[in-house]
Amino acid sequence: MSKKVYKDYIKFFIVLLISLLYILPFIAVIINSFKTTNDIMANPLSLPTKFSVSNYIKAAEKMTYLRGFLNTLIITFFSIGGIVVFSAMTAYLFVRKKWKLNRLVFSLMIASMIIPFQAIMIPLVKIYGTLNLLNNMWTLIYMYWGFGAAFAVFMYHGFIKGIPYELEEAAYVEGATEFQTFWKVVFPLLKPVTTTIVILDGLWIWNDFLLPSLILISAEKRTLQLSTFYFYGTYTADYGLAMAALILTITPIIIVYLILQKNIINGILKGAIK
Amino acid sequence: MKNKAKNVVNYIIFTGITTMVFLTVVIIPFLYGVYLTLTDWNGIEATKKYVGIRNYISILNDSTFLYSFTLTLKYVFFSVLFINLIAFLLAYLLTSGIKGQNVFRIALFTPNLIGGIVLGFIWQFIFNNTLPYIGQKIGLGLISNSWLASPQKAFWALVIVTVWQYSGYMMMIYIAGLVGIPQDIIEASTIDGAGQLTRITKIILPLLAPSFTVSVFLSLQRSFMVYDLNLALTKGGPFRSTELVSMHVYSEAFLSQNYGIGQAKAIILFITVAIITSIQVYLSKKAEVEA
Numbered sequence: 001m002s003k004k005v006y007k008d009y010i011k012f013f014i015v016l017l018i019s020l021l022y023i024l025p026f027i028a029v030i031i032n033s034f035k036t037t038n039d040i041m042a043n044p045l046s047l048p049t050k051f052s053v054s055n056y057i058k059a060a061e062k063m064t065y066l067r068g069f070l071n072t073l074i075i076t077f078f079s080i081g082g083i084v085v086f087s088a089m090t091a092y093l094f095v096r097k098k099w100k101l102n103r104l105v106f107s108l109m110i111a112s113m114i115i116p117f118q119a120i121m122i123p124l125v126k127i128y129g130t131l132n133l134l135n136n137m138w139t140l141i142y143m144y145w146g147f148g149a150a151f152a153v154f155m156y157h158g159f160i161k162g163i164p165y166e167l168e169e170a171a172y173v174e175g176a177t178e179f180q181t182f183w184k185v186v187f188p189l190l191k192p193v194t195t196t197i198v199i200l201d202g203l204w205i206w207n208d209f210l211l212p213s214l215i216l217i218s219a220e221k222r223t224l225q226l227s228t229f230y231f232y233g234t235y236t237a238d239y240g241l242a243m244a245a246l247i248l249t250i251t252p253i254i255i256v257y258l259i260l261q262k263n264i265i266n267g268i269l270k271g272a273i274k
Numbered sequence: 275m276k277n278k279a280k281n282v283v284n285y286i287i288f289t290g291i292t293t294m295v296f297l298t299v300v301i302i303p304f305l306y307g308v309y310l311t312l313t314d315w316n317g318i319e320a321t322k323k324y325v326g327i328r329n330y331i332s333i334l335n336d337s338t339f340l341y342s343f344t345l346t347l348k349y350v351f352f353s354v355l356f357i358n359l360i361a362f363l364l365a366y367l368l369t370s371g372i373k374g375q376n377v378f379r380i381a382l383f384t385p386n387l388i389g390g391i392v393l394g395f396i397w398q399f400i401f402n403n404t405l406p407y408i409g410q411k412i413g414l415g416l417i418s419n420s421w422l423a424s425p426q427k428a429f430w431a432l433v434i435v436t437v438w439q440y441s442g443y444m445m446m447i448y449i450a451g452l453v454g455i456p457q458d459i460i461e462a463s464t465i466d467g468a469g470q471l472t473r474i475t476k477i478i479l480p481l482l483a484p485s486f487t488v489s490v491f492l493s494l495q496r497s498f499m500v501y502d503l504n505l506a507l508t509k510g511g512p513f514r515s516t517e518l519v520s521m522h523v524y525s526e527a528f529l530s531q532n533y534g535i536g537q538a539k540a541i542i543l544f545i546t547v548a549i550i551t552s553i554q555v556y557l558s559k560k561a562e563v564e565a
Contacts, residue, residue, distance in 0.1 A: 116547055
């Protein structure tokens with residue numbers, strides 16, 4: 001018994017040590033975000049001598065934080081919304097109507113999942129550039145629909161297969177159309193998959209850098225990731241400001257995580273195990 | 275007849291949009307990209323000359339690409355290895371009933387919520403300022419100078435941050451696998467006299483094979499594609515010594531304006547990832563069946 005307790009203590013301290021390694025970089029940035037550049041250069045480990053949020057105010061202003069936050073929110077919201085609505089309907093028809101064309105598009109989607117984004121980005125920029133569609137938030141959202149479709153259809157497809165058809169039949173008997181039946185009967189049953197897709201795609205789109213950096217050219221259209229990147233590049237010498245900018249970028253997602261951590265972790269697991 | 279018309283309308287409402295978006299965003303650009311690799315296009319002139327496989331041949335003599343490519347293979351190898359080792363170790367410790375294991379799980383997962391750009395800048399600060407400060411104070415030569423200033427050490431900095439970023443994510447996958455192992459099998463083996471090591475190698479690891487398949491696949495894919503972390507942490511430097519393939523393709527196409535060659539390099543990356551991940555999934559699936 002005492003041997004087990006002893007062992008548990010060792011395990012506890014190993015995990016505590018590793019966890020500290022995971023958290024300390026964040027702590028270092030938080031501490032220094034309240035200091036002046038001179039204080040940071042003199043000693044990056046010391047605690048701030050006085051609590052002042054002036055770095056935060058200045059950083060938020062200079063990186064047009066609110067603008068970036070709203071842009072990211074709009075892009076993430078409409079991208080996820082489109083992915084969920086269109087992919088769920090598509091997967092439903094693919095399961096219920098096994099036409100040749102459906103099977104072809106579905107296999108094409110599965111196959112496309114191994115294509116890395118780097119193999120598409122050059123022609124993508126060229127094609128949409130020629131069509132004069134770059135530097136537009138809606139083009140970006142449209143692209144997220146395209147890149148998110150395969151995985152979402154695949155996830156929904158797997159789930160819808162398990163739903164008994166009798167439920168829908170009852171709706172048809174009462175005179176509902178296919179559209180109504182899907183939204184009133186089937187879609188509510190898909191909630192677990194929808195949660196997973198919202199979380200996985202939400203994290204991906206909120207944090208994405210490469211695609212927005214290729215599509216959004218003008219400064220006022222930038223997402224948070226882009227404004228952080230450009231801000232940091234400009235103010236590398238002003239450490240206090242730069243640290244505050246990093247914390248500002250991290251804060252929204254950490255707040256969401258603290259509120260929804262159970263759902264987020266479950267959603268990620270379901271997506272990974274599929 | 276009326277039914278057929280209704281079918282067509284339904285088809286358009288239900289799948290038309292997805293199909294159109296998917297084709298115009300993924301499939302057409304991909305096919306057009308394959309065609310681009312066979313041309314000498316510089317992205318500006320309207321005319322492109324068909325050059326056959328000349329771009330691919332020139333890549334074989336491109337020493338910066340070959341360097342970047344081998345560097346990426348090395349980076350992927352060490353990242354995948356350490357991500358999974360640490361993820362498994364953490365999952366094993368965090369399913370053994372120690373105090374506060376849920377809090378630890380939440381903390382270890384945190385880096386995965388944050389984009390590679392921010393993570394890269396955080397660690398840039400750690401490597402450039404915090405660690406050298408500590409190194410000079412305690413007289414530890416290894417960290418007295420910034421790791422990002424030396425090509426060799428900058429490479430390992432990249433691996434360390436990647437492992438730090440993804441091991442919490444993969445840990446979750448292993449935790450799900452470990453929790454799924456029936457407790458009576460473990461108990462039976464203990465009664466039969468199996469020690470801790472035998473229990474791990476003979477029972478837990480084989481039963482965990484599906485988690486390994488998924489986790490190794492995901493870490494392979496992600497480390498092959500890494501771009502934002504590379505950009506924020508080292509910018510490919512010093513002297514392009516840490517420029518991984520993804521960043522190399524980006525500079526070739528968008529900075530040097532060699533679209534044909536840049537795209538050919540991207541296609542080579544695609545083929546490499548496809549081959550390596552299929553071999554990996556095939557081999558691990560085989561291990562799952564035997565287990």
